[in-house]
Amino acid sequence: MMWKKILLFGVSGAALLTVGILVGHFGISQDSSPAWVNEVSQDVDEALIEQFIKEVDNKNIEQNLKTLASDPHMATTPGDEKLVKFMLDRWKDPNTGLDETWRQTYKVFLSFPDMNKPNCFTVVSPTDTIQYTSRLKEKAYTEDQNDPEVVQPYAAYAPAGHPKGKLVYANQGKVSDYEFLNKTIDLTGTIAIVRYGGAGRADKAINGARFGVAGVLVYTDPADINDGKMSDANETYPHSWYLPPSGAERGSFNGYFGDLLTPYYAAKEHTYRMPVSDITGIPPIATQPIGFEDAYALICKLDGDEAPAVWQGSFNCTYKLGPGFSNTSAFANSDVQVNVYNKGEMKDSANVMGVIRGSVEPDRYVIYGNHRDSWVHGAIDPSSGTAVMLEITRVLGKMVKEGKWRPRRSIIFGSWGAEEFGLIGSTEYAEEYYSKLRDRTIAYINVDISVFANATLRAQGSPAAQSVIFTAAKQVKTPGSQTTSVYDNWIRYSNRSSPSYGIIPSLGYLTGAGSDYAAFMHYLGITSMDIAYTYDRSKTKARIYPAYHTAYDTFDYTSKYIDPGFTSHQTVARTAGNVLLRLADSLVIPFNPSDYAETVEQYYSTAAESFTDKMSTMGISLEPLNTAVKRFREATSFLNQQIHNSDMAKETPLKIRRINDQLMFLDRAFLDPMAFPDKYHYRHVIWTSRSSGVATFPGLADAFAKADNSGLKSDWEQVEKHLTIVIQALEGAASTLEAVI
């Protein structure tokens, strides 16, 4: 107001002209301050969120999912292209679309089987007679499995090859499993059969090759996915959600994420590509996934010592180690040959992007995404997430088109391509817009598989986002209840004791690279989260929903066994959309840095418990880490006081922006590009992947495990180095929250 008087009564004609323009442009509100004053201090509108929750419709989600899962749509196939157009059409809709939408393409390295020469294994007698050939495709129970576009099971990025040798059973293909076998069996030239779980897909083959294994077969044991059920006469799909005997989990056998030929650079036409022969982290030997029906035919005929108790699965026989088959079996003296015909191909893969422009802070982004590509029909993975995303964009798009709402900050939607091959579309996007996203992004919300099962919410994310997820979960009702909130239901299934709050739902961490949040969380340091509905763990031990990455992940399967009525989908849409609206519209970004401090303190006490004794004998003190943790806690409290001790709606826009920048950059402060030189794209000191079983600062935990094992001086030096890395990250993060100068 004061400045306006000065202008009004100023002498310069130019000043008067300026005022004329200002007044004309902004208009004058009742208290004669410019209109933007109100707009700039506007906070999230609770009535609007209630309206959003009301309008999210389960029938629409069901219809979306039916369309999305109607054809197989593996990355870059005609089915995928059809969905690119479908997404563009939806987001261009004049009544419910977004402000802008476009396709963004990258040239990426993928891997496919040969449709004319299906991969398989054979059992070959000493006289070269083929005694058994594995199934070439999964058995059809509905028309879906007969679609000619159903890709046969294969291990993407496993090389072509035809190794033949004696069969051994190698449990889960972990290093320790092969070490155990290697004590009594010469593994050179053997074929290993391993079950899913325990180790990454690629690692099962990489580890085996280190011991001389020549080929790998991977299957899912009914103990790990079907609660032991095996019969398709009455137990497995189509009679239940359990995996039929011929079902085989496809997947990318690739230990890194992003396009394999262009790490750190967006895979454009002109981008430098490393030679294919330089790729690491993929199987060096032929590898093939098979159904448990074929695995049963092999495992129950094995010779040799009994496998350890924890290696036994659900088959009605004692699992033996091999090598080779028992003399009394039909396969006595026979070898197993693995036949793989995969080949690498360069393909154009599209992301579909869409935006709703922000009104007050258009240069601050909240990103919401999911991949679009599947292995087969992909009803659950990923269409359950995309069906939810499309319902969210329909409701928000309609409010924008009707002029009822525009977010404070910009919202970017991403329908990522080629996720199944290694999170490629999202990672290339993160690489291409590295600077812009690093400087302007508030948060990334990932909803991939939105419903694993219909029991409870499962949320994973940076602790900074815990409070906004809780707020949303308290406001949304759990399916089938008028009174129980998602939060109250969640706390029954999964909870922990928090020093600050008592018993609260347990928010998981994003320490791996399971979906498209990876590039945002680990590489860009953007506060990220992943939201879904999931299992009642007292009812099933399945390691994932049983049709995962098979030809049975269809609309029929979803609507009968995963979420009849689609109310869990609706609940995820309401919860994730609620979080999105709060992040986009709140005056002060709804992150609570003190929740981060709680996690860091928990990490510290675990490290102190597990490492202090040994470290002190090595002359290494954890005290400087303790000091850094305390400083970080104090800094988070200081910032929270700044926020809660003043009426932010009356603060100047510059102060709010300053605090919001501190909140936005909190996760970014933990990035250290030099901390993990062996791990592509992993730079977040708190969340990088961890091999050690000790749940604490991952670099420190892994360095400690290695040094404790080897006893080498050079390894203990790495412990000291990682201690410094964590201390500096914590002190650095604390300093961004303390008084500005």
Ligand SMILES: [Zn+2]
């Ligand atoms: Zn997925």
